[in-house]
Each structure stands twice: as C-alpha cells, then as structure tokens.
Amino acid sequence: ISLADSGAKVHVVARGHAATHWTSGGLDVAAPTGSPTSALGIERLAARQGHPYAILGDGARAAISAWRTSLMPEGLEYLGDLEDPLRAIPTAIGGTRRAAILPSAQAGALRPWGRGERLLVCGPAGFKDFWPDAIVASLRRPAVWGMDPGDDARPSTIDALVVDLPGLAGRHNLSALDLARLFDDARWRVDALERISRAIERSGAAGAGGRIALPAVLGLADHAAAFDDAVRILPLAPFEVPLVSPSIPGLRLYTALRAALRRRGGRIDIGEPVAAITVDRRRVTSVTLAAAVRERVIRADSLVLATGGIAGGGLVGRADGRLEEVLLDLPVEGPPAGEWLAADPFDPDGHPIETAGIRTDKDLRPVAQDGVIVLENVVVVGSLLAGQRYLSERCGDGVAIASGHRAAATIANAGARGAPQPVQPTAARP
Amino acid sequence: MTIQDVIREASLTEVGLSADECLKCNVCNTVCPVARVTDLFPGPKYVGPQAQRFRLATTLPPQSGSLQILASADATVDYCSGCGWCTIACPADVKVAEINNRARASMKAGHRPRFRDWLLGQTDLVGRLGVAFSPLANWSLRNRPIRWLIEQTIGIHRRAPLPAFARRTLRSRLGRSHAALMGGGGSIPEPPPDRAVVLFHGCAANYYEPHVAEAAIAVLRRNGFETIVPEQVCCGLPRISNGLYASARGRAEKNLGSLADYARRGYRIVGTSTSCTHTLKAEYREMLDLDDDDARAVAGATWDICEFLLDLHEQGLLDVGFGRLEATLPYHAPCQLRGHGIGLPALDLFALVPGLDAVDLDHDCCGVAGTYGLKKEKYDIAMAVGEPLFRRLRETDAPRVACDSETCRWQIEQATSMPVKHPIEFLAEAYAAGPHGASPRAARDDPARRP
Numbered sequence: 001i002s003l004a005d006s007g008a009k010v011h012v013v014a015r016g017h018a019a020t021h022w023t024s025g026g027l028d029v030a031a032p033t034g035s036p037t038s039a040l041g042i043e044r045l046a047a048r049q050g051h052p053y054a055i056l057g058d059g060a061r062a063a064i065s066a067w068r069t070s071l072m073p074e075g076l077e078y079l080g081d082l083e084d085p086l087r088a089i090p091t092a093i094g095g096t097r098r099a100a101i102l103p104s105a106q107a108g109a110l111r112p113w114g115r116g117e118r119l120l121v122c123g124p125a126g127f128k129d130f131w132p133d134a135i136v137a138s139l140r141r142p143a144v145w146g147m148d149p150g151d152d153a154r155p156s157t158i159d160a161l162v163v164d165l166p167g168l169a170g171r172h173n174l175s176a177l178d179l180a181r182l183f184d185d186a187r188w189r190v191d192a193l194e195r196i197s198r199a200i201e202r203s204g205a206a207g208a209g210g211r212i213a214l215p216a217v218l219g220l221a222d223h224a225a226a227f228d229d230a231v232r233i234l235p236l237a238p239f240e241v242p243l244v245s246p247s248i249p250g251l252r253l254y255t256a257l258r259a260a261l262r263r264r265g266g267r268i269d270i271g272e273p274v275a276a277i278t279v280d281r282r283r284v285t286s287v288t289l290a291a292a293v294r295e296r297v298i299r300a301d302s303l304v305l306a307t308g309g310i311a312g313g314g315l316v317g318r319a320d321g322r323l324e325e326v327l328l329d330l331p332v333e334g335p336p337a338g339e340w341l342a343a344d345p346f347d348p349d350g351h352p353i354e355t356a357g358i359r360t361d362k363d364l365r366p367v368a369q370d371g372v373i374v375l376e377n378v379v380v381v382g383s384l385l386a387g388q389r390y391l392s393e394r395c396g397d398g399v400a401i402a403s404g405h406r407a408a409a410t411i412a413n414a415g416a417r418g419a420p421q422p423v424q425p426t427a428a429r430p
Numbered sequence: 431m432t433i434q435d436v437i438r439e440a441s442l443t444e445v446g447l448s449a450d451e452c453l454k455c456n457v458c459n460t461v462c463p464v465a466r467v468t469d470l471f472p473g474p475k476y477v478g479p480q481a482q483r484f485r486l487a488t489t490l491p492p493q494s495g496s497l498q499i500l501a502s503a504d505a506t507v508d509y510c511s512g513c514g515w516c517t518i519a520c521p522a523d524v525k526v527a528e529i530n531n532r533a534r535a536s537m538k539a540g541h542r543p544r545f546r547d548w549l550l551g552q553t554d555l556v557g558r559l560g561v562a563f564s565p566l567a568n569w570s571l572r573n574r575p576i577r578w579l580i581e582q583t584i585g586i587h588r589r590a591p592l593p594a595f596a597r598r599t600l601r602s603r604l605g606r607s608h609a610a611l612m613g614g615g616g617s618i619p620e621p622p623p624d625r626a627v628v629l630f631h632g633c634a635a636n637y638y639e640p641h642v643a644e645a646a647i648a649v650l651r652r653n654g655f656e657t658i659v660p661e662q663v664c665c666g667l668p669r670i671s672n673g674l675y676a677s678a679r680g681r682a683e684k685n686l687g688s689l690a691d692y693a694r695r696g697y698r699i700v701g702t703s704t705s706c707t708h709t710l711k712a713e714y715r716e717m718l719d720l721d722d723d724d725a726r727a728v729a730g731a732t733w734d735i736c737e738f739l740l741d742l743h744e745q746g747l748l749d750v751g752f753g754r755l756e757a758t759l760p761y762h763a764p765c766q767l768r769g770h771g772i773g774l775p776a777l778d779l780f781a782l783v784p785g786l787d788a789v790d791l792d793h794d795c796c797g798v799a800g801t802y803g804l805k806k807e808k809y810d811i812a813m814a815v816g817e818p819l820f821r822r823l824r825e826t827d828a829p830r831v832a833c834d835s836e837t838c839r840w841q842i843e844q845a846t847s848m849p850v851k852h853p854i855e856f857l858a859e860a861y862a863a864g865p866h867g868a869s870p871r872a873a874r875d876d877p878a879r880r881p
Binding site (some may be wrong): 014015016017018021022171173175177181245246251262267269270271272273289290291292293294296313 | 455456457459460461465466469472473476517518519520521522523708711712729730732768769770771772773792
C-alpha cells in the first residue's frame with residue numbers, strides 16, 4: 001500500500017491465502033515479557049543485537065499510523081496506542097494474551113475492569129469453536145490473568161451463557177464462517193441479538209452492568225453495522241474474542257488490505273507458486289509463476305520478499321542441518337543444527353530456530369555474512385527477517401508493518417535515483 | 431499389506447498425494463462459493479482432504495485383507511460445483527477441487543449414470559441435433575410448458591440458462607466462408623507455425639456462438655495469423671463434471687490424436703472457451719491421467735485466446751491500432767480462467783482500447799460452473815452464488831458485459847437480461863472502429879514492430 005502510494009505499480013503474488021486468514025486481527029507490535037507498553041517493548045527489542053527493531057524501531061510508530069490510516073476508508077478501525085498499557089484479554093480457550101491495539105470490535109476487552117464489573121461469556125449453542133462454560137471455568141482462575149493481577153486487571157465475576165440462535169437448533173458442524181455470514185443478514189442478526197439480550201435479562205446479568213464476550217463472528221461484509229447493532233441491542237458492552245482459523249477478524253483484515261491495494265491500482269494474484277526468479281548482475285529482473293502449463297513471467301524492477309520464516313514456508317530446514325531460503329537461496333542466519341531446539345519443549349522463550357532468517361542492511365536489502373549486499377533490488381520483510389522470536393516477543397505484526405513501510409521507502413528512493421520504472425503491462429482499474 | 435503400502439497405492443496420483451499436505455487451516459472453506467450459500471455442501475475441506483483419508487480404502491483391490499472397501503466418505507461431494515477456488519486459495523498446494531472431482535467420479539463409478547447427467551455430458555451430440563433442428567429446438571427451449579416438462583422428466587431446471595442453437599455450425603460456416611483452413615484433408619497448404627494457429631473451437635462456438643470464433647479468427651488475421659481448424663470433438667469437460675470419466679477419456683484421446691501432430695510441429699492451439707483450453711492444458715492429466723507425449727505436447731501448446739494476444743503484445747507484435755470504444759465495460763473473470771494461472775489477460779487487452787473503461791467485477795463465481803447450475807436440485811444454489819454479481823450488474827447502466835466463458839455468459843444474461851460478450855468480440859469491434867477498419871494488417875511483417 002505504501003509502495004502504491006509512492007506511485008509504483010504493485011503486483012502481489014502468493015501461492016495461496018495464509019497469514020491474514022489465521023491471525024487474530026489484533027496487532028502484536030511488541031510485548032516481550034516485562035514490557036508494560038508496546039512502545040517500551042519496541043525499545044527493549046531494538047536494544048537486542050540483530051533484532052529487526054534495531055533497524056526498524058524508529059520508524060515503527062509512523063508505519064503503524066500510516067497502516068491504520070489506510071484501513072480506515074475500508075471500514076476497519078483499530079483502537080489503542082503504543083503507549084497504552086498491554087493488558088490481559090481473554091482468549092477463546094479461556095486463557096489470556098497481552099494486547100494494546102485491537103480492531104474496534106475487540107477493543108472493548110482492553111478497558112480496565114471497574115470495581116465489581118462483570119464479564120459474561122456468551123456463545124451460540126452447538127458451536128464447536130467457542131465453549132462458554134469451559135472458557136469461564138478457566139478465566140475464573142486469577143493466575144490466568146497474570147501472576148499478581150491488580151483489581152482492574154480482571155472482572156470481578158465471570159459467567160457463561162449459551163444461547164440458541166435462530167434456525168440453528170440441532171445444526172451440525174456450525175462454523176465461524178457460517179455464523180459471520182448469518183450476522184451479515186440484518187434481519188437475522190437483529191433477531192439473534194434480541195434473543196441474546198433476552199437471555200441476558202433472564203440470567204439476571206443485565207442490571208449489574210459489565211461486558212459481554214462474544215465469539216468473533218459479528219459479520220464479514222457488513223461487520224461494522226453488525227457490531228453497531230450488537231452495541232445498540234445488547235444490555236452489556238460487547239467485545240469479540242477471535243477464534244481458531246479461519247479467523248473472521250483475519251478475513252476482515254485481508255479484505256480491507258486487498259481493497260486498499262486495489263484502490264491504489266495494485267494487483268493481487270493468489271494461487272500460483274513462484275517457479276523461478278531471474279537474477280541478472282545482482283538484480284532480480286523477473287518472477288516466474290507456475291501456471292496450468294508453461295509459466296507466467298512478471299517482470300519487475302524490485303522485489304519485496306515476504307514469504308515468511310520457518311513457520312511460514314519462506315525458510316526450510318534440511319535434514320543435514322542446513323537452513324535454506326526457498327526462492328533466492330539467500331544466505332540464512334540461524335543457529336547451528338544442534339541448537340535449533342531448546343531443551344524444554346515449552347521454554348517460555350521459544351526455540352532458537354525461531355530467530356533464523358535473512359540478515360539485511362538498514363534498507364532491508366539482504367546481506368551476506370561479510371555485510372555485502374547480495375541482491376540490490378530485493379528487500380526482505382516480515383517474519384523472514386533474522387533475529388526475532390515473534391511468538392514470545394509478540395512483535396510479528398509490528399515488524400511486518402514497519403518493515404513493509406521501510407521496504408516501500410527503499411524502493412521509492414531507488415526509483416527516485418533513476419532506476420527504470422516497472423514494465424508490467426498496463427494495470428486494470430479495480 | 432502394510433499401512434505404507436495402503437497409502438502408496440491410494441496416493442499414486444499427484445492429486446491424491448496432495449491431500450497429505452493439508453494443514454486443516456480452513457482457508458479453502460473461506461473461498462467456497464457454494465458453501466457460502468447452502469448447508470447442503472459442508473465445504474471443500476470436509477469432503478476433500480479431510481474425507482480423503484477415509485477414501486484410501488476405496489482404491490484398494492478386494493483381496494487387500496481386512497480393510498473394508500468403503501463407499502465415498504461423504505456423498506455431499508456431489509454438491510461441489512468444481513469452480514476450483516479452493517485449490518487456488520490453498521497455501522499448501524492441496525488439489526482440493528480435483529480431489530473432490532475424483533471422489534465424485536468414484537462415488538458414481540459402477541452405477542448407471544442418471545440420464546440427465548449423461549445428457550449434459552453429451553454436448554456435441556446435443557449440439558449436432560440442436561443445430562440440425564434449430565428452429566424447433568430453439569422454440570422448444572423458449573416454451574415454458576416444454577421446459578416444465580423437461581424439468582419434471584429429465585431434471586434440468588425450467589429457468590436454467592440454455593442458449594439458443596446456431597442455425598449452422600461454425601465448421602459449416604467456415605467451410606463456406608473460407609475464413610479459416612479446415613484441417614484434415616484440405617488441399618490448401620497450411621502456413622508455417624509462425625503464421626498460423628490451430629483453433630480449438632469447442633462445442634460452444636461450434637453449435638451456439640459461431641460469431642465468437644469468427645471474431646477470434648478476424649483478430650488473429652489482423653495480426654498476421656491464419657487459423658487452422660482441424661477435426662475435433664468435445665473437450666470432455668462436461669463428461670468429467672458429470673462423472674463420466676471413461677467417456678471423457680474417449681473424447682480426449684480423439685482430440686489428442688488430431689491436435690498432437692500440430693503441437694509437435696510448433697503450432698499454437700488457441701481457444702475462445704476458457705474451460706475447453708483449461709481442459710486441454712490441465713484436466714486431461716489431472717483428471718483423466720492422460721500424461722503421455724501427446725497429452726503433454728497438446729497441453730504445452732494450448733493458449734487461451736486473450737493469453738495468446740497478450741503474449742503477442744508483450745513481444746511487441748500485437749497490432750494496437752484499436753479504434754475508440756467509448757463505454758464502461760463490466761468484466762467478470764470466470765473461475766476456469768483463474769485455473770489457468772495467467773492473470774486476467776482480457777483486462778490488459780481492454781486497457782489498450784481507447785475509451786474502453788473496463789471494470790473488474792471482482793466476484794468469485796457466477797454460480798453456473800458449466801452444467802452444475804442447470805440441474806434442478808442445484809439451480810437455486812447457482813443463482814444464489816451469482817446473486818451479488820447479478821445485483822451489481824443490475825445497478826450499473828453499462829450497456830454490455832464482458833466474460834471469457836460461455837456458460838458464465840449465458841448464466842449472467844439469463845439472470846440480468848444484459849448482453850454478455852466474449853472479450854474477443856470487443857477487440858474485433860475495436861479493430862473495426864480503428865483507422866484501418868477491420869482489414870488485415872500484417873503487423874508482424876512490419877520491421878518497425880518487431881521487438
């Protein structure tokens with residue numbers, strides 16, 4: 001999106017959908033253990049030798065701000081800030097995770113809990129991905145909310161409520177997608193929300209005030225209106241709790257990002273893996289996609305490599321201990337084979353292999369061990385960057401956004417220095 | 431027999447093997463247009479890779495020991511429309527749609543096909559008869575009581591989009607007009623492969639829309655290519671879609687026998703039907719296990735017409751002397767085109783036409799999916815799948831719509847009453863409106879136009 005804003009013709013190619021469809025929709029910017037805010041988390045991670053934030057930290061704030069601004073016209077608003085305290089919010093399995101910046105429909109979980117404030121966990125009957133009774137049983141344990149949670153860190157009382165939603169009695173294999181699409185239907189959702197409202201009244205929870213946690217299924221295409229209806233109709237303040245994949249907040253995010261890029265003339269082609277990348281004199285000149293037959297060649301002046309790390313498929317570990325970057329065979333920085341895994345499978349710091357990735361200069365161009373730039377017009381972004389443990393550091397989204405922004409600046413600056421413009425055939429309007 | 435043997439036997443094909451890559455992430459379910467509108471289809475994951483492990487035993491020989499030979503693990507696979515979006519969206523390269531198609535075929539194997547499904551597979555037979563008796567056939571297809579009777583007896587929905595038959599077949603028209611070289615025994619020598627292409631016209635252009643192929647022939651001639659039209663039969667896709675694999679294989683072998691020699695001599699095989707060309711490119715191998723030299727040669731030589739023209743353009747060989755077509759043109763990219771993996775070449779070509787404001791409708795599927803939406807029990811599903819597309823078109827004031835696939839065109843026309851044309855028709859029109867009119871201009875002979 002930043003690249004398209006700078007005037008470049010942007011063509012996104014991917015073998016399939018993935019990260020967005022699995023994400024919670026919230027922004028993990030930086031939440032290493034002990035950091036009270038994302039801003040301090042960035043500072044702490046930036047101080048770690050070799051961490052992506054060491055080169056990206058300064059630009060993270062502007063990048064996240066620009067990213068949020070670009071999503072607003074697509075109907076996706078995020079609340080919270082880098083300075084806001086990272087607070088424990090409930091998950092769909094009755095645990096908590098620390099967050100500070102969330103889509104507006106989830107952000108209700110971030111507000112400090114008032115004295116005596118109640119949380120009602122409510123789900124539709126027959127929905128296998130959200131079990132209110134089990135979630136509540138777990139959330140009632142104070143330790144779930146942190147080692148020594150303060151008064152405002154958790155609700156005073158937590159109760160479960162299961163509601164039969166219209167037309168779903170006895171329904172098998174109900175999925176989050178089914179529910180989200182039902183919530184797109186204005187008439188159905190008003191009926192459903194009124195049923196939930198009546199069930200709350202009957203349970204006696206309405207008068208006490210408080211909040212209601214609902215599975216993140218409040219609409220896909222018409223999400224904003226669905227959430228507004230929930231706020232209007234329910235007697236408690238609602239917030240969504242993201243579920244296992246396919247993640248409805250993740251789908252909303254993908255839809256908004258795709259719309260934002262297409263609005264700027266960008267193209268997105270999903271479904272054909274990259275078969276080859278042509279390199280000439282340390283510059284990528286084209287990307288070849290596998291097609292039904294032959295191949296499809298996309299010429300390009302610059303390449304943004306966003307293929308993911310060891311979990312995303314951008315890196316593979318070979319049985320002989322080699323770590324390979326799959327598309328360009330870039331030099332990979334990572335622990336030696338014998339040290340890929342921590343002794344404790346559940347080590348809170350994760351496993352050393354997570355830090356494997358591509359080392360870059362400050363402009364995100366890949367460099368070899370001696371610091372020499374390997375390919376001049378390639379920039380590396382996201383979890384493929386070496387030195388991060390995004391699972392334990394909770395920095396994956398922040399690094400992705402900050403590196404995307406930096407990548408766009410690198411390419412725009414190269415263009416300004418006189419590099420030839422892309423020679424793609426004309427792009428059609430979205 | 432060990433479990434490894436079982437898996438090996440069941441997974442010998444690329445399609446079967448791909449199920450092993452499934453992460454169970456549900457991404458395929460998010461893009462399925464059918465599951466979006468009906469509970470009758472639980473989604474591609476469940477009937478595809480998830481049910482596939484229960485189907486392992488179905489491929490085992492009866493003497494394989496204690497394993498029970500199972501029927502299809504989930505009969506709802508019959509509600510898969512075969513649009514292919516699940517395969518496109520899968521991040522793990524699982525051939526979800528192809529697994530589903532094979533599962534449906536194996537579910538139906540050994541049973542006599544339903545007459546309706548058999549009939550929908552016989553597009554060439556139906557086409558021949560329809561053209562021969564076109565006045566009567568077309569009257570019948572427009573006659574409501576007759577359509578009601580067809581629905582009650584055969585099971586083709588009374589409002590399903592059945593196109594009108596042409597008065598003469600394309601082959602017959604070309605034989606008269608000499609606009610193309612009819613292969614297979616003609617006395618005129620064929621130009622070399624850099625001056626001619628082979629046309630795979632498919633059933634749609636031959637029996638229903640000869641003007642589409644004629645527009646392609648005119649555009650090709652404008653760019654210095656003669657068109658050779660060899661003997662050919664239905665590509666077989668309607669048979670594949672209706673589980674008639676053996677019969678489809680017979681069609682495929684006939685086509686390969688006719689086309690492979692051209693492919694080996696370097697001719698490119700061009701088609702105006704995205705589904706036929708996709709069948710030649712991919713489905714003979716993936717669905718019918720035809721992977722010999724002939725099949726590979728034909729697959730490698732086959733091009734969608736817009737893909738071919740865009741390739742010419744990228745080489746600097748396309749005549750871009752288009753006249754102005756002052757219009758907003760909504761464009762629907764068919765599912766089968768996505769399966770080609772060639773992007774949306776029609777949009778790139780439209781961008782070369784002055785005044786033509788092509789707008790990508792960006793909708794996944796019109797619903798019809800070949801013959802799927804014609805069936806009585808699936809018609810409502812197909813219409814619901816396409817409804818957002820139809821609604822958007824009804825709200826535009828554009829006079830015409832563009833779409834590469836014939837069955838999608840017919841479906842959209844039926845649902846919206848708007849005329850829907852193949853992109854090649856707009857290109858032919860733009861050439862005709864240009865400074866040189868429709869006359870051939872051997873762009874490739876102009877040294878200045880060579881790259």
